[in-house]
Amino acid sequence: MPTKSSVGTISGFFAFPVQYDNDTRHMLYIRAHVGSSSKSTKKVDWPEDRTIFMVNVPPDATEREITLLFKSCGTVERVVFDADGLSEGADTDSGAESESDADEAGSNETSLTQALGRKRHRFSTTGSTTAPNTGSQGQRPKVTPLPVVPFRSLRRTGHTAHIVFLDASSCTRALALVCQHDKPIQWPIDEDDECPRGLAHYVSLYESSRPPLDAVREHADSAIARFDFDLAARKAALRRExxxxxxxxxxxxxxxxxxxxxxxxxxxxxxxxxxxxxxxxxxxxxxxxxxxxxxxxKEGKEKAAFYAFQIHEKKRNTLLELKRKWEQDKAAVEKLKSSRKFKAY
Amino acid sequence: MKELMIMKKANLMNLANAGEEEVWSGILPNGVGHHAQGHTSGGKADKTPTGAELSTIKMAQELFVSSSFKLQIDALLPNVRPKCLRKQLLDSFLFSLHAYLSSLPPLILSIRWQPSRRDGKSATLGIVSIPYPLPVPTEDANWKVAFEKPANITVVGSWINNVSVKSKDDQPWVVDLAVEMPSGLFQEKDYMNGRFFHKRAFYLAVIAKLVSEPASKLNVDAFYESKRCDPRLTTLILQPKHGKTTADFSHLNTVIRIIPTLSTSSPIRLARLSPARSNFRVHLPDAVDSGPKHLPTPLYNAILMLASSPQRDVLSVNALKNDIPAYRDALSLLRVWANQRGYGEGRRPCIYGFEGAASLWNAVLELVIRGEEPYGKMNTRRYPLGGGLSSYQLFKAALDFIFHHDFSNKPVFVKSKDGHLFPPEEYLGENEAVLVGSSSCSNVLAGIPLTSIYMLQHDAWATLEVLDSNTSKIDPFTEVFLTDHRDLVSRFDVILSVDLSSASPRRLSIHDVYDNGSFSSALIASLSTYLRKALGPRVKALAILHPSSQPRPISQGLPASHSTVFLGLILDPEYAFRLVDHGPGAAEAQSHMTEAFRELWGSKAELRRFQDGSITESVVWHVLDSDERAHIPAMIVRHILEEHFGIREDAVTSWQFKFDALLRLPPFIASQCRAAGFRAALASFQKLASSIKALGQELPLAVINISPIAPELRYTSVFAPISVPVRTVSTPRPYSRYVPLMPLNLEFEKSARWPDDLVAIQKMKLAFLERLAQVLAKAIPGLHARIAITLPPGVPTTADHAQLEITTPDGWAFSLRVWHDREATLLDRVLHASNVSCSSHDLENAHIARRLYTRRFIAAPLHHRAVAALYHRFVAFGGTVRLVKRWLAAHWLLRLHVSEEAVEVLCAAVFVGVGLAQVPTTRERGFACVVRLLRDWNWLEGMSVMLYGISEQRHDTYSSAVSGAKGVWMLKTEADPDGRMWTMDSPDVVAALRVRALAQATHAYLQGIESGLLDVSGMFVHPEDDYDFVVKLQPTVHPRHFQNITADPSVWAKNRRASITGSESSSAPLRLGFDPVEMYLDDLTVPCLRDTAKFFYDPLGGDRFGGIWDPSITRPVPFRVMNRFSSIPVPKEHEKGKGKDRNFVNFNESAVLSEIVRMGEGLVIGSKAGGGRKK
Known part of the structure; x- marks a missing residue:
């Protein structure tokens, strides 16, 4: 553990230590976000001048904590953890889930058109959660979400995040702040205690995954109603087309x-x-x-034991086979012998 | 016409094997004559086997199990025989020994010559003690002991016939040297009262003294050795010194044994040595209970007879060897087999009675070859087998004889040319088996108690089963000849170590002692008889084991008696655990039977009236629970030992209780629960299932089936299931609050109205479960139901994730999931879609969901039924699984690395794969067998376990093969031919290696039982040295702390007000199945530190967990955005040498450790980085 807390650059990143309540230091690497010129189309375009790209985010960091970390530099608009984009299962019980569920409703159909449709839906999901369902008549039923208690989601260690500030100046201030500091920055502690860690976290997780029966019923009924509505709407759309x-x-x-x-x-x-x-x-x-x-x-078959030579041939082959097997066994035993297996004791 | 035929044939031939055309074209010019010979024609001769080869091959295949078996035997035999090059050196030594012995001067002494006998010491001759056997000659004896140079010196025994077989544990080869005592030393009456043995002892002592003197120039050390601790069998062992002389043969690991023998012309008449004769007529004044005056002394007579037989034995073996070519090999095989099973000599405990009984194996083979001498109408005749048998066939025939012969009732006589010396009736002793060889007139089984013979039969049975089985699972050759079966713990169901030093037998006459040669032999013989009677059909076999006797210095006259012996019991599950032993009825006038029964059981015997109205003598064993029931055989042994031999409880050590304690909950917890036990849990499940089915119309769809998949409901959970604590008695504390949820699967009738969409199906399940909860709560008062939505990290929402948690009125907790088979179809459609439109992410999710589905709804119920059936089939199965689970858990491997189901399959392998003879009947033995299996298992080969039994012909199979599975174990069953269902991701190579190392260590530890020092709990203490870091958990908040192996009672004794946070008061609702440590470890393992570390913890209330860093990250690597671990830049000065523009980072160990501690806030006390592995 190097005692020196130097802020250095590494591959274009500013590396700076942060410190929790004890002596150990966690390194964060940040740099201003640079829009990628590559063809990764599905990546969201971040506002280039006011976004910071952070590497090696602690696994238990929350959006709020990161906001607090840069509070002195300016207001953080949002923090997006890149790990969430990779695995959608991370936010499980939130209301957003049912939205994406509904969009995947057609995923079972194997025909090409359906699949394309789904892809379009997926695309729209990542952008915003309101899927324009223009084709349908009537009011699309809303899914009643299950009650949610906010809790800390844990991500893979060393993951990355994009931090979007409200304005470009706070972004530069943040980078400057990091450069100036020669002592580790204290990781902010969330006083509100909204998202506890450890045991309290697991208790609240346990409780929140067991919602009251009424809420479950409402949620299930509304989700099914939504599903039925979507189904009908799709049928109708197909019929029209x-x-x-x-x-x-x-x-x-x-x-x-x-x-x-x-x-x-x-x-x-x-x-x-x-x-x-x-x-x-x-x-x-x-x-x-x-x-x-x-x-x-049927003519492909030939009588196998018609001519005497065939019989002889067959006999000879069996004998050869016999010998081959014998030699094979012998070789196997020799091999075992060389591995000293036959030392009985 | 003929020409044409040949032409056509040749053409066809050319077509057939175009590659060999040039060879076969040779036929045409040679003409007609050739085709008759077929394959013998010229060009092929090098390829086709010759006649000799062919006959070898054929012989191997038909006379042995298979050709490879024959080859393996051929490879084995040279390794167990003496090497030829030893013989020359040895011969020169033997010549010089012969010359020396022949030159010795005579010496005659009066028996009175001994001055030192009065003070209780044994008689000595200079520094050499004279090994006088009992009764020690009295001073007023009117005969003399003497020495004269031997009349004849010959090499005898297996060495001269070249049939020696290496003995176990690197014991030396032995060359038997018969030194014939001159006839002049003996008188006709010397067979009486041990006088012959006294003279023999003196003779031996003189040789010992002279040979060990430096003047002899023989350069050897002399030792006494007494087989079976019988002083009458004392021989002299000459061991070469490491020395300078040319005749030094010390590096040959060979010793010379001098056996004084009786010449054929001696005045002692062999006819006097009939087993029915009494040759002990000592009238001791204190022998009150000697009963009839002259009891026969069969053992004494047999041993005396042995002194005259060595030369005859050599001749008969030689004749056999010449007659039957395979005899020598067969004898070697038989002796290797016996040695591997402890019927011989070795440093580890061997079966009592077989020490020095090498002639037994000879006699058995002789019997098989020569057949049986017919006599009287007493039994059917055994016909001789021909001489053309192979060694393997002879070996098997010998085992077959051993297994099938009724030794206790029928004496056997090998057919001999000139008949036997004594009529068969004379051999009919009590408690003894009889097998008389052709040359020796004595019974080769004399001195071997019947219990040991039964043990031999049992092993013969086991071996025959292995040889006859067709399963390819075990290699019969390895199993029969190469594996050491002397391992006590995996061989015997119950092992007791008995300290005999305090024994004071109630009924042991002086006559018995004299016949057996020593007190301890007589004691063991009597022990064997009593135990056999008392245990009866409860045991399949009973063995008395002790380490074989070692040579002792010649200053020590009498052999040290066995102070500690082991009793090994192989139980018969059908009778072993019955509670009552019935004796003769009271009404019957068989007073002697009643008396015998009362004599056997002593105070335990009582007259009882039974339900069927009969009044009989009986013994009732009182037990409290099923654990204790398994101790009944041990209780009987203890009782008999105390009753008849005065051996108190503390002199008998057994290990069963210690194992039981591992599976028992602390009494404090047990008292808190409303109910506990497997049966109660099952009954509650049945009740719940029937009440759900009875709901009928109140549910939209009828319930077809409710199948349990909980280990608690198939008797294989480590602890007996417990119900919800009684709330009125005391508020449940956090550390004792864990109540397991028993998972069930619910199957509704089929309906077309389910939505055809994966997500919607899950919502529909929610609706169903909600409805069920409402209806159930209404139908059964006191029942609580709650829906839990559990989606572990990394599992998509398309997978089944809703369960209904039910607490029944009597306090049992179940969790219920809905099985809908349409899910599988829908998932398969995603997986097998022919177009590539699905994103890899969808595919991945579908894979996960499908795997979960197969595991939970298809494989688990099948597995559950099979395991439950096994529990009923094998008494010890459940207990074995529980012990093994406990063991793996204690060593931090269960759950994260080895799933419970995998353990169950593994344990089944030691029950269903083996023959009936080897099925363990107690959990301790089952545990030892599993440990041995894990030690030897090469997991690359996989393992197939016939879990479902042969009777169930048809069953569904499912595929569990997945590319890129990280698990290395393959546990194949009938339903799962790929063997990956329970071992998909774990154990990986690291964990599997750990399991093997652990099994090796545990197996070695279990051998400590041989020294009597086995501490069972020591096997369950996990060493923490080899972890990179160890984190300590707070026991007071761990709901499962009470399951910890070293659960600390003070945690729940004091600290009553223990509460974690303000909100967490003791009145907080009981959380069913809530295990924060499990959730915490799951979080660490899967989403957070998957690429950084591997974690190990004890799911059963472990108060620490450890981890090792992934070795690939512990050295500096170039900085990358996607490094997947927490890094810290390498300090600049270190980097200089590299001189590259790449920036290197190190793994930030302390930061990750503090992360781990941070995420476990409230649970973790502290962490420490262990220096276990070198970086």
């Missing part, structure tokens, strides 16, 4: 539902009967053809 009655089940005169794969007719949207996947169908048809083919040629 096509001159065929796409999305409607195809019913014949006897009242049987015809189940057909793909195409414009009778594609069962959302519910109803699943149809065997195309892969399976392909295999099936291939298999049927193959069977037909196999049945035909």
């Amino acid at each position: 096509s001159k065929y009655k796409k999305g409607e089940a195809l019913v014949d005169e006897d009242g049987f539902t015809l189940v057909v794969r793909g195409g414009a007719y009778g594609q069962a949207v959302g519910g109803g009967v699943g149809v065997a996947s195309r892969k399976f169908m392909d295999e099936y048809t291939k298999g049927a053809q193959g069977k037909k083919k196999r049945r035909k040629p």
Whole structure:
């Protein structure tokens, strides 16, 4: 542990130590955000002049703590932890969850159009959470979220974050602050104690994952209502788009539902009967053809023990096989022998 | 026409093997004659096997199990035989010894010559003590002891016939030298009262004295050795000194044993030595209970007979060797087999009675080869086997004889040319097996108690089972010949160490002592008889074990008796644990049977009236619980030892109680609960299940099935399940608050109305569970239900995440999840979609969800049923699993590294994979077997366990194969051919190596039982030296602290007001299944420090946990944004040498440690970085 608390640069980052209540120092690396010129399109464009990119964020850091850390430099607009973008499961019980859920509703359909649709939805999710559902009539039901207690989410150690300030000057001030400090900066302590650590954190996590039954019912009912609404809306949209009655089940005169794969007719949207996947169908048809083919040629078989030479040949082969096996066993035992396995004791 | 045929054939041939065309084209010019010979034709000769080769191959395949078995035998045998090059040096020494012995002057002494006997010491001859056996000759004896040069000196025994087999533990080879005492030294009546043995002892002492004198120039050390601690069998061992003489053969690890023998022309008539004769007529005034005057002395007679037989034995073995080519190999195999199982000599405890009984194996093989001498109508005749058998067949036939023969009732006589000296009736002694060889007239089984014979039979059975089994799981050769089976703990169900020094047997006549040669032999013989009677069918076999006798200095006349012996019991699960031993009925007039019963059981025997109306003598064993029930056999042994031998409780050590304590909750906790125990939990589950099913119309869909998947409900959780604490008695404290939730799966009837969407299904489940909670709470008063939404880090929302937590009115806690099989289809659709539109993230999530689904809803219930069935099939299975889980937990491996289900499968391997003979019947033995298995298991080969039994032909299989699985164990079952279901991510190589090292250490530790110093709890103390850091947890806030192996009662005794924070008062609601330490460790392991460290902790209330840093990060690396660990720049001065523009960073160990402590605020007391591993 080096005692020197020098602020140095490393690969263009300012490295500076922060300190919790004890002596150990945690290094943070920051630099002004530089917009990437590469083709990573899905990355959100951060405002270049007022964003700081921070590396090696402590795993238990919260947005509030980082805001407090830079309080002297200016107001922080928002802090985005990059780890959250990678795993969506991190924020589990929040209300935002049901939003993204609804957007993924169509993910089970395998057809290309659906998948594309989903992709579009995903894209819009990352931007903002209000999905414009222009095609549907009526009011889209709102999902009642489950009650949420704020708690600290723990992320991978050494992750990164983008810190967006309100104005560009605070950004420069922040970088300057870091450069000037030759003592470790004290990590701010959240006095409000909104997000406890350790045991208290686990207690609140335990409690918040067990919401009252009423809330669960409301949440479940509203989520299902939402799902039904979306389903109906999609059906309606499909129906409008096509001159065929796409999305409607195809019913014949006897009242049987015809189940057909793909195409414009009778594609069962959302519910109803699943149809065997195309892969399976392909295999099936291939298999049927193959069977037909196999049945035909019978002449390939030759009588194996007709001529005397064949019998001899067979005998000889068995003997050779015998010997081969013998040699094989011998080699195996020799190998074991060399590993001194046969020293009984 | 013929020509045409050949032409056609040749063409076809060319087509068939185009590669060998040029060879086969040779046929045509040679013409017709050739094709008849077929493969023997010229070009092929080097490839096809020759006749000789062929016959070897065929022989190997048909006369042995397989050709590889034969080859392995061939490889083994040279290793257990003496090397040829030893013989020359040895021969020269033997010549000089012969010359020296033949030149010795005679010496005659009166028996009165001894002055020092009065003061209780043994008689001496200079510094050499004379090993006079009992009864020590009295001073007024009117005969004399004498020495004269030997009449004849010959090499005898296995050495001269070249059939020696190496003995265990690097004991030296032994060359037996028969020194024939001149006939002139003996009188006709010397067979009486041990007089022969006194003369023999004197003769031996003189040789010992002379040989060890420097004047002899032999340069050897002399020792006495008495097999079976019997002074009558004392021999002289000559061990070469490391010396300067040319005849030094000390490096050969060979000793010479001098055996004084009786010449055939001696005045002692062999006919006097019939086993039915009494040759002890000592009339001692104090022998009150000697009963009838002249009891037979079979053992004494047999030993006396031995003195005359060595030469005859040599001849008969030689004849066999010449007649049967495979005899020598078969004998070697048999003796290797016996040595590996402790029927011989060694430093570790061996089965009593087999020491020095090498001729036994000879006799068994002789019997198999020569057949049985017919006599009377007493038994069916055993026919001789032919001479053309292979060594393996002979070996197996010998085992077969040993296993199937009824030794206790039927004496066996090997067929001999000129009949046997004594009629068979004379051999019919009590408590003794009889096997008489063809040459020696004595019983080779004399002195071997029946219990040891039964043990031998048991081992023969086990071996036959291995040889006959078709499973490829165990290599029969290794199992039979190469593995050392003397390991006490994994061989016997119950082991007791008995200190015999305090023994004062109630009924041991002086006659018994004289017949057995020494007090301790007589004691053990009588012990064996009593225990056999008392345990009866409870045991399959019972063994008395002791380390074999070692040579003693010649200044010590009598052998030291066994002070401590081990009793090993192999239980028969059917009878071992019954509570009552029934004796003869009261009504019957068999007073002698009643008397015998009362005599056996002493004060325990009582007359009882039973439910069926019968009134019988009986013994009832009182036990409190099932743990204690497993101790009944040990209780019986203790009782018999005290009753008949005056051996008090404290002289008998057993280890069962210590193991039991590991699985028991502290009494304080037990008293807090309303109910506890597996049965109570199961009953509660049944009740809940039936009441849920009875709800019927109140639920939208009918409930088809509720399947438990909790270890508590299949008898395999470490602790018996407990219910919610009684709140009225005392408020539950944080440290005792943990109540396990027992997971169940609920299956509704099929319906088409489920949404066809993964997320919506989860919402629907929520709705169902909510409804169920309402309805249940209404239907059963006192029941509490709560919905928990548990999504562990890294699990997507498409996976099942809702459970209903139910507390039944009687206080049991269950968690219920809904199984909906449509989920699998939907997930598979995502996974197998042919288009590439799914993002890798979706695929990953679908994979996780699918794996969770298979594990929780498909594999777990199947596994649960199979394990529960195993529990009912094998008495010890549940206990074994619990012990092994406890052991792994105590060593910080359970849960994070080895899942509970994996442990269950592993433990099943020692029950279902082996033959019936080797199934453990107590948990201690099961534990030792699992430890041994883990020690030897090469996990690269995987392990297949027939968990579901053969009877269940059809079962669903599921695939658990996943590319890039980090776990290295493969535990294959019928349902899981890939063997990855329970070992997907863990244990990885690091953890698996740890498990193996742990098993090795534990196995070595268990061997401490041989010294009697085994401390069971020591096996469960985890060393912390090899961790990079260790973090100490606060026991007072740990809800599972009471499960800790060294749970500190003071935690709940004092400190009653322990509360963590202000909000956490003791009146806080009870949190079912709440384990903050588990959550904390999960957080550390998965999301936070996955790439930085590996964590190890004890899920059962461990108060510390440790971790090791990933070795790849402990050296400086270039700084990168995505370093995935907490770093600190390398100080500049260190960096200079590198001279690169890359900036290097170090792993910031102290920062990460403080992170760990910070995240566990309230739980953690402190941390320390251990210097365990070198950086």
